[in-house]
Amino acid sequence: MNVVFRVDASVTIGTGHVMRCLTLARHLKQMKANVSFICRRLEGDLINFIKDNGFTVYILSKVMVSDRDNNVIFNWYKENWQQDAHEAQCLIKSHIHSVDLLVVDHYGLDEKWESTLKPFIKKLMVIDDLANRKHVCDFLLDQNLYLNYEERYKNLVPPECKQLLGPNYVLLREEFIDASCQKRIRDGKIHNILVFFGGTDPTNETIKALNALALLENNIKVNVVVGSSNKRKDEIREYCDRYPNFFFHCQVPNMAELMNEADLAIGAGGTTTWERCYLGLPSITIIVADNQVELTNAVSKFGATINLGFSHEVTSEQIFEAVKDLIEHPKKVQLLSERASKLVNHKIVNTYPVVKTIMEELK
Incomplete structure (x- = not known):
């Protein structure tokens, strides 16, 4: 069985997408599937990281756009989806030949791109959490919690599409299990x-959080x-070196261990939300992208995180006050942990x- 993932990452987009695709890829590989990836070359891409995890990566040509601006990147895909589809189609024909399942995890691609690839594959799966465009797929996975998550894709996917919705379908790495x-x-x-603010932290929330934690009087x-x-x-490494109680880690293989050791996390919304909730880790969340708004609001309303709002509105002083309040009120922290644990079965x-x-479905 041949499974192909179409996913991209850069300095501003896609790190979480690649990580959840790798999680699914590992599980499918354990089931004896032949798994490969199709990725476009961008600044800050994770192509070598995917290769280091034992998967073949077929590389699409690099495009001359600003990798530091989400809108510019997504506009390129919107205007050049035919080129992307054609390049992917050529790679499949020349290198992979038969594809049993194509998994697409990409905000820049939609039903037009999917319809072009459909004749060359048996089944197509989309991983999404925006619910802002139509898809032509056999499976749709959205592992996030929303107030109306069961209805979000009602008119966006074919009637026969199997919808895998909600946190019970969350893709967690083995280390978290x-x-x-x-x-x-x-x-x-x-x-x-x-x-932890994701792989790239383009809005530099890490330094903001460290400025807040440096104000704490305790060790x-x-x-x-x-x-x-x-x-x-x-x-960030140099900043941590100035404080004996700050410890710097880069591209760690033991995130679950660090989360288990922690009493509180400060980070962004997105995929990491479910890793924290699964381990019952209380958190302060800062929204760093529009696609994190609904999820973070829903988790906050459930009482499983403290939502400080959009990154451009959050200051170090606000982070400091939020942490200080939790230090002074252990019962609040305990309740956050209990509520987080209840979000995932x-x-x-x-x-x-x-x-x-x-x-x-693929038998």
Whole structure:
């Protein structure tokens, strides 16, 4: 069985998309599927990272656009979707030949692109969380929580499309499943804080959070995690070196372990939200992209995170006050942990229902 993923990443987009695709890819590989990726060359792409994880990557030509502006990148795909589809089609014909499942995780692609590739594959799966465009797919996965998540794609996918919706379908790496066996029962006291704003952190929230934590009078341990594509990683490393209780980590293989050790996390919305919730890790969330708004609001309303709002509106002083308040009120921290744990049904997630559904349909 041949499975191909179409996903991109750059200094501003796609890191979380690549990570969740890799999670699904590993599970499918364990089921004896032949898995490969199709990615476009962009500044800050994760092509080598995907290769290092043991997967073949077929590379699409680099385009001359600003990799630092989301709108510019997505406008390129909107205007040049035919070129992207043609290049992907040529790669499939010349290198892969037969595709049983094509998995598309890409905000820049929609039903036009999918319809062009459909004749060359058996089944098509879309991973999405925007619900802002139509798809021509056999499966649609949206692992996030929204107030109306069961109705979001009602008129956006074919009637026969299998919709895998909600946090019970969350794609978690093996390390998180394993770490849940040693998940801590937190008492609300804060001795260890984890700071992680995704692989690239284009809005530089990490430094903002560190400026806030540097104001704390106590000696709380702070683990700071950045991705290898973070353009300010050297600056962040130097910042951490100035404080004996700040510890710098880059592209770590043990995120679940760091989350389990932490009493509080400060980070962005998106995929990491479910990793934190799965391990019952209390969090302060800052929204760094429009696609994180609905999810972060829903999780906040459930009482599973403290939502400080959009990054451009959040100051270091606000982060400091939020952390200080939680330090002074352990019961609040404990309640955040309890509510976060309730958002994900461990018994269902641990059976990998996404993989199960795919394998049943492809038999």
